[in-house]
Amino acid sequence: MSVESKSYLSHARYGKDKVRVFRIVREGSWHHVVEYNVTALLEGDIDVSYTKADNSVIVATDSIKNITYCISRESVPAYPVSGALRAAPRDTPRVQIRAYTQGLCLNREAALAAHPGGSRSGGAEAASILVFRDGDDKRVTSVEVDASAGKDKIVAKVTSGITDLLVLKSSGSAFESFVRDEYTTLAEVNDRIFSTSIDLTYAYAPFAVPAPRDEKRLVLDVTGAALSSVGTPWDGDKVAEAARKITLEVFAEDESASVQATLYKMAQQIIADNVHVESVTYTLPNKHYVPVDMKYIGVDNLTPSKAEVFVPIAAPSGLISATITRK
Numbered sequence: 503m504s505v506e507s508k509s510y511l512s513h514a515r516y517g518k519d520k521v522r523v524f525r526i527v528r529e530g531s532w533h534h535v536v537e538y539n540v541t542a543l544l545e546g547d548i549d550v551s552y553t554k555a556d557n558s559v560i561v562a563t564d565s566i567k568n569i570t571y572c573i574s575r576e577s578v579p580a581y582p583v584s585g586a587l588r589a590a591p592r593d594t595p596r597v598q599i600r601a602y603t604q605g606l607c608l609n610r611e612a613a614l615a616a617h618p619g620g621s622r623s624g625g626a627e628a629a630s631i632l633v634f635r636d637g638d639d640k641r642v643t644s645v646e647v648d649a650s651a652g653k654d655k656i657v658a659k660v661t662s663g664i665t666d667l668l669v670l671k672s673s674g675s676a677f678e679s680f681v682r683d684e685y686t687t688l689a690e691v692n693d694r695i696f697s698t699s700i701d702l703t704y705a706y707a708p709f710a711v712p713a714p715r716d717e718k719r720l721v722l723d724v725t726g727a728a729l730s731s732v733g734t735p736w737d738g739d740k741v742a743e744a745a746r747k748i749t750l751e752v753f754a755e756d757e758s759a760s761v762q763a764t765l766y767k768m769a770q771q772i773i774a775d776n777v778h779v780e781s782v783t784y785t786l787p788n789k790h791y792v793p794v795d796m797k798y799i800g801v802d803n804l805t806p807s808k809a810e811v812f813v814p815i816a817a818p819s820g821l822i823s824a825t826i827t828r829k
C-alpha cells in the first residue's frame with residue numbers, strides 16, 4: 503500500500519499568532535486606547551495547500567497580519583470581539599480570531615475612578631492621557647541589618663520601592679534634538695506614545711535599630727509598614743503611597759522631553775517631599791510603539807496626529823535608569 507492511502511488530512515488551520523496591536527481613537531482631548539494580542543486563524547478550502555503543495559489557496563500569514571491591523575483600525579477599540587466578527591465574512595469560510603487586551607487598559611476616567619487617590623491630570627481638558635494597568639504593581643522592600651558592631655549598635659539599611667507599574671500616555675511626550683549621525687534612523691517626534699513598566703527603589707538613611715529584647719528574634723518584617731513599628735523615624739506605608747502618587751502624577755502631567763527628563767522630575771519630587779529618603783533609583787524600559795504603515799489600504803497612519811494603529815515592540819526596548827541622591 504502506498505503512503506498516501508494510509509492517511510488523510512482531517513483538519514487544517516493556519517494563520518498568525520501573537521499579532522500585537524495598539525489602537526488609539528482620539529475624541530479631542532479624550533483618548534480611547536486598547537492593546538490587543540490577536541491570534542487570527544483561517545480554515546476552509548485550504549486542503550490542497552497541504553496535500554498538493556498548491557499555494558494558490560494560501561492567503562499569506564503576512565497578509566493576515568496586515569488584515570488584522572485594518573480590522574483593528576475599523577473596529578470599536580474596547581470590543582475586540584466586534585473586530586473578530588467583522589473579519590468573519592472575508593474570503594475564507596471560517597475565520598477564528600482570538601483577541602484579548604494585553605493587560606487591562608483603562609482610559610483616564612476609569613483609571614481615576616479605580617484609583618481616586620492616584621493620578622490626577624488637572625481636569626477633563628488636560629493634555630496628558632494616562633493609562634495604567636490595574637493591580638500588577640508590587641511593593642518591594644529590602645532590609646540589610648548589620649549587627650557586627652554589637653547588639654547595641656545594630657544598623658539597618660532599608661530600600662523600598664515599586665516594580666511592574668505599567669503605565670502609558672498617549673500625548674504629552676516628545677523626543678527631539680537628539681544626536682544625529684550616520685547611524686541615526688530614528689525620526690524626531692513632538693507627539694508619541696510613552697509607555698514604561700516602572701521600577702522604582704528609594705533608599706532611606708541608615709538608622710540604628712533598638713536592641714531586641716530577645717536577641718534570637720531580631721525579625722524585621724519586609725514591609726515598610728512593619729519597619730516603622732521598630733522605632734524608625736518614618737512611616738514606610740506613607741512614603742510608599744507618596745512615591746507611587748508622585749510617580750503617577752509626574753508621569754501623567756509632565757510634558758515629557760524624554761524618558762530621562764521625566765525620570766529626573768519624578769525622582770526630584772520624591773526626594774523633595776520625603777525627608778527620610780536619601781536616594782531614588784528608577785529603571786524605566788521605554789516600550790516602543792511603532793505606527794503601522796497602512797499605505798496598502800490608502801490610509802495615512804504615519805502622520806503622528808493621524809496614527810491610530812501601532813505595533814507594540816516587545817524587544818528590543820530602551821532602558822533608561824538613574825539614581826538621584828539628596829545633596
Ligand SMILES: O=c1[nH]c(=O)c2[nH]c(=O)[nH]c2[nH]1
Pocket residue numbers: 677688759760761762788820
Ligand atoms: O526618551 C527617550 N530617550 C532615549 O534615549 C531614546 N532613544 C530612543 O531611540 N528613543 C528614546 N526616547
